[in-house]
Amino acid sequence: MRVMARIIIIGGGVMGSSAAYHLAMAGAAADVTVIEPDPTYEFAATPRSSGGVRSLHSLPENIHLALYSQQVYGDFDTLMAVDGEVPHLGFRRHGYLNIANKPESAEILESAWKIQTREGARVDLLDAAGVKARFPSLHTGDVISAANAIDDGSLDPYAALTGFRKKAISLGVAYRKDRVVGIEHSGGLARGVILASGEKLAADFVVNLTGAWASEVCAMVGMKIPVEPMRRMTFYYECRQDIEVLPTTRDDSGVSVRPEGKGFISGYTDKNEPGGWNWEMVPDFFERVIWGPLAHRVPKFEAIKLGRSWPGHYAMNRLDGNVIIGPWEGEMENFITATGFSGAGLQKAPAIGRAIKELVLDGGYRTIDLTRFSYRRVQENRPLREAGLTA
Numbered sequence: 365m366r367v368m369a370r371i372i373i374i375g376g377g378v379m380g381s382s383a384a385y386h387l388a389m390a391g392a393a394a395d396v397t398v399i400e401p402d403p404t405y406e407f408a409a410t411p412r413s414s415g416g417v418r419s420l421h422s423l424p425e426n427i428h429l430a431l432y433s434q435q436v437y438g439d440f441d442t443l444m445a446v447d448g449e450v451p452h453l454g455f456r457r458h459g460y461l462n463i464a465n466k467p468e469s470a471e472i473l474e475s476a477w478k479i480q481t482r483e484g485a486r487v488d489l490l491d492a493a494g495v496k497a498r499f500p501s502l503h504t505g506d507v508i509s510a511a512n513a514i515d516d517g518s519l520d521p522y523a524a525l526t527g528f529r530k531k532a533i534s535l536g537v538a539y540r541k542d543r544v545v546g547i548e549h550s551g552g553l554a555r556g557v558i559l560a561s562g563e564k565l566a567a568d569f570v571v572n573l574t575g576a577w578a579s580e581v582c583a584m585v586g587m588k589i590p591v592e593p594m595r596r597m598t599f600y601y602e603c604r605q606d607i608e609v610l611p612t613t614r615d616d617s618g619v620s621v622r623p624e625g626k627g628f629i630s631g632y633t634d635k636n637e638p639g640g641w642n643w644e645m646v647p648d649f650f651e652r653v654i655w656g657p658l659a660h661r662v663p664k665f666e667a668i669k670l671g672r673s674w675p676g677h678y679a680m681n682r683l684d685g686n687v688i689i690g691p692w693e694g695e696m697e698n699f700i701t702a703t704g705f706s707g708a709g710l711q712k713a714p715a716i717g718r719a720i721k722e723l724v725l726d727g728g729y730r731t732i733d734l735t736r737f738s739y740r741r742v743q744e745n746r747p748l749r750e751a752g753l754t755a
């Protein structure tokens with residue numbers, strides 16, 4: 365039997381659930397079905413994310429995606445409350461500090477800062493003394509300049525996902541525990557999805573929000589995207605000495621640190637990491653790659669107690685590290701994809717959910733124009749890269 369569902373969202377991670385929420389808030393809840401095979405989200409990127417939220421981008425669209433998202437996250441427990449139950453997002457605005465310790469990156473940082481402030485992000489440009497005055501535990505001997513985004517912070521990514529999901533369900537969205545194994549299409553349109561259970565669902569719109577699995581889903585209609593899973597390891601540790609609340613801090617080493625509970629978490633994105641699913645942890649990675657640059661920047665981290673660590677996978681866009689969003693123009697206008705967020709999707713999820721709502725219900729972007737991030741740039745091999753800080 366064929367069942368009609370007007371809007372099918374494939375993937376119920378933070379993107380799928382934010383899209384479902386925004387569609388529901390616009391009155392379309394009854395038309396939305398989210399297909400998600402794993403309600404525990406064991407292997408999804410969202411719960412394995414570092415939870416960092418930052419407005420430190422150089423492309424205006426990314427800044428605006430972050431600013432809207434911060435607005436939603438700032439009010440999340442109220443917005444997502446269901447019958448008085450709140451998600452406990454734990455959004456801490458401890459700031460984000462990007463340090464340039466090489467002359468060439470200082471130039472890039474300062475020109476990005478001009479764009480950030482012009483676009484409405486609250487970012488202070490600091491010299492070494494300014495950094496030291498605010499964060500005495502940081503080594504600043506080699507700091508040339510730093511951008512300190514005071515509204516940025518971090519949150520519990522699993523709470524973000526489940527907050528959107530529970531609210532969307534409370535508004536009438538259906539979640540189906542199943543996996544999409546095929547997409548029916550004809551005459552240049554997606555007609556519906558085939559599920560692992562054998563059922564078929566017809567649809568007016570098919571929205572692919574499957575993160576690092578998105579290439580597999582695109583392949584079901586013959587669309588090729590340069591996105592693949594890429595392992596990234598995260599490490600939790602506690603400092604043996606007292607330390608002030610630090611912002612998320614990153615310098616030119618690429619190693620980042622942010623406060624988490626009683627301790628901190630750190631990670632490092634190795635752009636040479638091969639693509640593909642890899643759930644192994646490299647035993648000496650923290651000591652070999654992370655600890656040196658970390659203890660250089662925060663000397664008190666010479667003495668730490670390492671705790672748990674975990675792998676996760678970016679939906680790595682090998683073209684330029686940025687989102688690919690929109691319909692498959694000229695080929696399948698009702699097949700919409702948003703993926704390739706690499707390590708910066710959580711901080712954009714509310715705004716991406718709203719953008720999906722606009723594409724589906726309004727026929728185009730109404731708030732932030734994301735046309736430059738469409739699949740066309742992939743087809744035309746025109747990378748759109750962030751300058752400086754990348755995920």
Ligand SMILES: Cc1cc2nc3c(=O)[nH]c(=O)nc-3n(C[C@H](O)[C@H](O)[C@H](O)COP(=O)(O)OP(=O)(O)OC[C@H]3O[C@@H](n4cnc5c(N)ncnc54)[C@H](O)[C@@H]3O)c2cc1C
Pocket residue numbers: 374375376377378379380399400401402405407408409410411412413414415416417542543544545573574575576577581596597598675676677678679703705706707708709710711712
């Ligand atoms: C280690 C790590 C650290 C990160 N740190 C940050 C950070 O600090 N800040 C930040 O902004 N971002 C960060 N990110 C990125 C961020 O986590 C992701 O961009 C975001 O979570 C992606 O959400 P998603 O819903 O697209 O993907 P996911 O959460 O992976 O969800 C995709 C869902 O699709 C489902 N699915 C797959 N195939 C199918 C199918 N065939 N049918 C139906 N469903 C399917 C999966 O089961 C999954 O639940 C990090 C990521 C990682 C891995």
